[in-house]
Amino acid sequence: xxxxxxxxxxxxxxxxxSRAAALIFVLTVCGLFCLRLSxxxxxAESVDVKSTVTLSKEDTELSVPEIVKKAKPSVVGISSxxxxxxxxxxxxxxxxxDGYIVTNAHVxxxxxxxxxxxxxxxxxxxxxxxxxxxxxxxxxxRTDLAVVKINGKGKNFSAAEFGDSGRLAEGELxxxxxxxxxFELYGxxxxxxxxxxxxxxxxDEYEMTLIQTDAAINPxxxxxxxxxxxxxxxxxxxxxxxxxxxxxxxxxxxxxxARPVIDDLIENxxxxxxxxxxxxxxxxxxxxxxxxxxxxxxxxxxxxxNSAADSAGIEVGDIIVAAEGEIIKTMAELNKVKxxxxxxxxxxxxxxRGEEKIDIRLVxxxxxGHAAM
Numbered sequence: 001x002x003x004x005x006x007x008x009x010x011x012x013x014x015x016x017x018s019r020a021a022a023l024i025f026v027l028t029v030c031g032l033f034c035l036r037l038s039x040x041x042x043x044a045e046s047v048d049v050k051s052t053v054t055l056s057k058e059d060t061e062l063s064v065p066e067i068v069k070k071a072k073p074s075v076v077g078i079s080s081x082x083x084x085x086x087x088x089x090x091x092x093x094x095x096x097x098d099g100y101i102v103t104n105a106h107v108x109x110x111x112x113x114x115x116x117x118x119x120x121x122x123x124x125x126x127x128x129x130x131x132x133x134x135x136x137x138x139x140x141x142r143t144d145l146a147v148v149k150i151n152g153k154g155k156n157f158s159a160a161e162f163g164d165s166g167r168l169a170e171g172e173l174x175x176x177x178x179x180x181x182x183f184e185l186y187g188x189x190x191x192x193x194x195x196x197x198x199x200x201x202x203x204d205e206y207e208m209t210l211i212q213t214d215a216a217i218n219p220x221x222x223x224x225x226x227x228x229x230x231x232x233x234x235x236x237x238x239x240x241x242x243x244x245x246x247x248x249x250x251x252x253x254x255x256x257x258a259r260p261v262i263d264d265l266i267e268n269x270x271x272x273x274x275x276x277x278x279x280x281x282x283x284x285x286x287x288x289x290x291x292x293x294x295x296x297x298x299x300x301x302x303x304x305x306n307s308a309a310d311s312a313g314i315e316v317g318d319i320i321v322a323a324e325g326e327i328i329k330t331m332a333e334l335n336k337v338k339x340x341x342x343x344x345x346x347x348x349x350x351x352x353r354g355e356e357k358i359d360i361r362l363v364x365x366x367x368x369g370h371a372a373m
Contacts, residue, residue, distance in 0.1 A: 051259055051262075051263050052095050052096055052100055052262060052263060052266055053095055053102075053162050053255065053258070053259045053262055053263075054162065055162050055163060055164050055255070056161050056162060056163060056232060058163065058164075058167070058230050058232075059230055060230070061229050061230060062229065062230060062231050064173075064175060064189075064191055066231065067175050067227055067229070067230075067231040068175070068177065068189050070161070070231035071160060071161075071175075071177060071225060071227055071231050071233070072127055072177060072187060072189075073127050073158040074093060074094045074127075074158050074159060074160035074225075074233075075091060075092070075093060075094075075127065075160075075177045075178070075187065075224060075225060076091070076092045076093070076094060076101060076124050076125060076126055076127070077089065077090075077091060077092075077124070077125035077179045077183050077186055078090045078091065078092045078101075078103055078107055078108070078122060078123070078124055078125075078134070078148070078223065079122070079123045079124075079125065079183075080107060080108050080119035080121070080122050080123075081119055081120050081121045081122075081123075082110055082117075082119050082120060083120065088107065088119075089107075089179060089182050089183060089220055090103055090104060090106075090107030090108075090178075090179070090220060090221075090222040090223045090224075091103065091107075091177070091178040091179050091220065091221055091222060091223045091224030091237070092107075092124065092148065092223045092224070093160050093223070093224065093225050093233055093236065094157050094158060094159050094160055095147075095159055095160065095162075095262070096157075096159050097156040097157055097158075097159050098152075098156075098157070099132075099149050099150040099151060099152055099157050100137070100147060100148075100149050100266065101124060101134070101147065101148050101149065101150065102145065102146070102147055102223070102236060102258070102262055103145075103146050103147075103148065103222070103223030103236075104144045104145065104146060104222040104223040104236070104238050105139040105140055105141045105143070105144045105145055105146040106141070106144060106222065106238075107146065107222050107223050108122055108136050108139055108146050108148060109136075109139050109141070109146070111141055116139065116141050118136050118139065119136070121133070122134040122135075122136060122148055124148065124150050125183065125186070126157075127158075127187065132150035132151070132152070133150070134148040134149060134150050135148060135149050135150075136148050137149050137265055137266055137269065138264075138265030138266065138268070138269040138270055139265070140261055140265060140270065140271050142206050142271075142274075142367075143208070143253065143257070143258070143261050143271075144203070144208075144238050144253065145236065145253065145258055145261050145262065145265070146223075146265070147262060147265045147266055160225060160232075160233045161230075161231065161232045161233065162232055162233045162234075162255055163228050163230060163232025163233065163234045163255070164234070164255070164256065165211065165234040165235060165254035165255045165256045165257075166254075166256050168194050168197060168211065168228065168234060169194065169197075170193075170194055170195070170196060170197060171193055171194065172193065172194050172228065172229060173191065173193060173194075173228070173229045174191065174192050174193055174194050174213045174214075174215045174226055174227070174228070175189065175190070175191045175215065175226070175227040176189070176190045176191070176192075176213070176215040176216070176217055176221060176224060176225070176226055176227070176237055176250070176252075177189050177224050177225055177227070178217070178218075178220060178221030178222070178223075178224030178237060179220045179221065179224070180216075180218035180219065180220040180221050181218060181219060181220050182220055185220070188221075190215045190216040190217075191215055192213055192214035192215035192216075192248070193213065193214060193215075194211060194212070194213055195212040195213055195214050195248075195249075196211075196212040197211060197212075198210075199211070199212045199251065201251065202332050206332070206335055207332070207336075208253070209254070209257065210251040210252060210253060210254070211226065211234070211235045211251065211252045211253075211254050212249070212250070212251055213226060213235075213250050213251070213252060214248035214249070214250065215250060216248075216250065217237045217238075217250035217251070217252075221237050222237065222238055223236060223237070223238075224236075224237045225237070226252040233255060234252075234254070234255055235252030235253060235254055235255060236252055236253045236255070236258055237250065237251075237252045237253075238251060238252065238253060270367065270368045271367065272366070273342060273343060273366065274343065274366065274367040275338050275339070275341045275342055275343050275345065275347075275364035275365075275366070275367070276307065276308065276343070276364060276365045276366060276367040276368075277307065277308050277309050277314075277334075277338060277347075277349075277362065277364065278303060278304040278307020278308050278309040278310060278365065279300050279301075279302060279303050279304070279307070279309045279314065280300075280301050280302040281298040281299055281300050281301055281302075281320070281331055281334075282298070282299045282301055282331075283298060283299075283329065283330045283331060284296055284297055284298070284299050284319060284329075285329075294319060294352075295319055295321050295352050296321070296329045297319040297320050297321040297328055297329060297352070298319065298320040298328060298329075298330065298331055298334055299317075299318075299319050300314060300315070300316055300317060300318045300319070300320065300351075301316065302316065303315070303316055307365055308362045308363055308364050308365045309362060311362070311363070312360050312361065312362035312363070313360060314349070314351065314360060314362070315353065317353070318351040318352070318353050319351060319352040319353075320334060320349050320350070320351050321350055321351065321352055321357075322349065322350035323337040323338070323347065323348070323349045323350070324337055324340075324347060324348055325348075328349075334349075338364070341364055342364070343364055343365060343366035343367075344363065344364065344366075345363070345364050346361055346362070346363055346364070347361075347362055347364055348360065348361050348362075349362065
């Protein structure tokens with residue numbers, strides 16, 4: 001009976017045996033319950049109560065008019081004022097009855113020289129044309145996602161139904177709703193197919209994995225939904241990543257990758273844990289390097305005050321030619337090396353300064369959503 005003493009030092013053998021039997025019974029019941037959940041197709045995502053974006057199970061396939069009727073009340077127009085004479089428009093998706101809305105970051109903020117400046121004011125226009133002032137909760141330029149919130153003072157807004165983008169198949173129906181070219185064409189619908197999945201595209205020196213569709217996505221559609229055949233939002237459209245050289249080529253951010261970003265923006269106002277150097281730069285390609293007699297690399301144009309780069313002594317005009325011993329010719333390559341680390345980690349970059357080649361050790365800080373890379 002020595003083994004049974006694990007269940008209680010002072011119990012008799014029979015009592016310990018009873019407790020052991022009870023434990024085995026409980027574990028058996030739990031195992032059967034988990035097996036049943038598995039057989040019924042439940043997953044951690046479908047039971048996730050922490051995320052604002054709850055993924056729904058696929059139900060009945062809908063026609064295009066039925067998809068539009070189901071989804072359109074959750075699609076909004078967004079107007080962002082960046083000054084007296086500068087106003088931009090886009091589209092958004094209501095995520096919750098209390099007024100959280102997802103859109104594209106470039107709809108609610110301007111980006112230049114590594115700085116991301118939020119709009120001075122944001123107005124949301126609902127499907128019934130009622131207008132609400134909105135607060136920017138957070139924006140992430142790297143994923144081109146932002147969250148804004150409106151307050152209906154007790155009103156329940158019409159939240160969209162979200163689907164699992166991981167279940168999409170090439171060739172299936174895709175429907176986009178948005179406000180192309182401004183609110184004059186408010187609520188326009190385009191449809192096509194899922195042209196490709198897991199397209200890796202570099203946008204602003206960062207790689208993004210996207211859904212490709214031939215449903216028309218034009219300026220003003222930014223932030224609107226890409227819907228599956230069940231009328232569920234499976235992607236967030238972005239006109240920032242449309243092609244200027246081909247027709248029928250649009251892209252959307254998959255809900256599977258957008259979800260954790262949205263949750264972080266709501267919780268913290270930015271995506272936590274990302275490493276940051278604190279510079280903006282310009283690639284020096286082979287042709288310019290030869291013309292100006294400079295090494296190929298990343299020319300440092302701007303350094304954020306008190307950033308990792310600033311603290312380590314990187315200077316404007318430095319040319320970064322290596323990181324962790326690897327040759328660097330572009331910002332995208334520098335970002336790839338940086339992304340192996342977390343905030344607080346150390347990283348070595350090699351720069352040319354004048355005629356001198358210098359190794360600089362820096363401690364990566366944390367991105368806050370409004371800073372340089």
